Amino acid sequence: MDILYKILIDPFVQMGAAPDLLVQTVWEGLVSGVLYALIALGFVLIFKASGVFNFAQGIMVVFAGLTLVGLHEMGLPAPIALLVTLGVMFFIAVAVERVVLRPLVNQPDIILFMATFGITYLLIGFGELIFGGNPKRMITEELYLPSGAIEWKAFGGFVQFQKIDVAAAVIAALMIAVLAFFFQKTRIGRALRAVADSHKAALSVGISLNQIWVIVWFTAGIVALVTGIMWGARSDVSFALQVIALKALPVLILGGFTSVPGAIVGGLIIGIGEKIGEFYWGPLVGGGIESWLAYFIALGFLLFRPQGLFGEKIIERI
């Protein structure tokens, strides 16, 4: 009985006793959730348009961050370094389309998947060659991102918001809004959705897949850059960051591989779930559940709802 009490009742008693701590935990979870969501978003974009599970998304985040910081270290002013980095991401998109996707079109998915492994190691190699392997500090102030913290007195205590986290949440929300508008209302966005729906039909109406692939990889590159800046600002820019790509997997399983809203909601659920689980239930097993809880949730989803929360509505005519 005692263990049941500790699992089912005690955590909620604690939450009620110190609401400020609960809010703080939820906020921490929300912020990492936003970043998971951004990485998952990069995956979803590419998966929808080219049917490729892009293993390189994680390293693209690191590479974008490194390029930005590296260029700044070489003496470029931050805003210019940002523009040049965007250019580099565009170049990567074009190169990937030319060298990888175009020759491998119509090959089985697993071959394209393996090719993204190749891209991953290529980017790691180039990154280390050009910018060195040491962790770098993100150029937060130079990019006019705020630092410091806001304290909010409430719930008989106080909750602390890091300004950079607030900025990350706002920028992520803005970017998602812009992407949603782009997908729903523009000619290219419509074509992207058409390609995601049926490659063959898109070809038949004269949509050029090659062009769409470049656009999608570039968009994923921009998302990676934003993620890299935000994540880098919280820790450092280092190659260790690329493992967060693996954190995106449970997010994708939860949200569905083909759903942009799914990536966002999935990211938030995983982010918040992890922090709450760690804080309130973690002590029961000696802590450290943050690192595997996400995969545990994903496993449950695979068993009971394999298309994810927002997986593509499977339209079948009756």
Next chain:
Amino acid sequence: MSAVQHAETAAASAADLILSVNNIEVIYDHVILVLKGVSLEVPRGGIVAILGANGAGKTTTLKAISNLLRAERGEVTKGSIAFEGERVDRMSPSDLVRRGCIQVMEGRHCFGHLTIEENLLTGAFTRKDGNAAIKRDLEMIYDYFPRLRQRKGSMAGYTSGGEQQMCAIGRAMMSKPRMILLDEPSMGLAPQVVEEIYEIVRSLNEKEGVSFLLAEQNTNIALRYATYGYILETGRVVMDGEAKALRENEDVKEFYLGVAGGDRKNFKDVKSYKRRKRWLA
């Protein structure tokens, strides 16, 4: 003769032909020979039908023209295809759509998760003449297909087969084509709906001046709307002629129109059409 003059005479001789397919051979996956020398012509403003049973090569012929073949690892290995006098057999599908030749694939292939209106708008992807012109053409499509106007906000995946076929044709029309390659428009549709769709095809042909090359198993209806027909069997044209003549031909009647009976099932069983057997074409 100078190059310019040469081009001019070529253009003049091709003026009445919008499409000419010259003895093409198609191989899938480097080994499977599907078309063994197919030639056909479509006059400007005509409706031409390719007829034949399953596996005769109708769809492959259309895909060879629209160049969707390459996405299925097929390749035109011999012969040539000219659209409005220009060689197009090495062109990408999107280049061809831009030049005014578009395919409506067998089985409709609408974008199921896009609305009917969005589907129609994707057809205008290659156009550069501005939103006003596209809006105007959208209205025109809705006038031809009043049913699509009613369903314009619904997801295409939820509409009926007939509506999807109309959507696919309307989507193709949005690219302002001069020629539509229409694959099996009657597939899986009720006879009244098939009739409705062919009526619209005819009026698009008459009022908008679009030429049609259609592949059809429903020989009966195809020969009523087409002006000329080609009959394909195992990758070869075994017979061609004016639609009227084909309709009245005894063999066509027996094999494809279900009139009279006998043991003969196709042209292979007919002595007069017996072909030379070749190991390598």
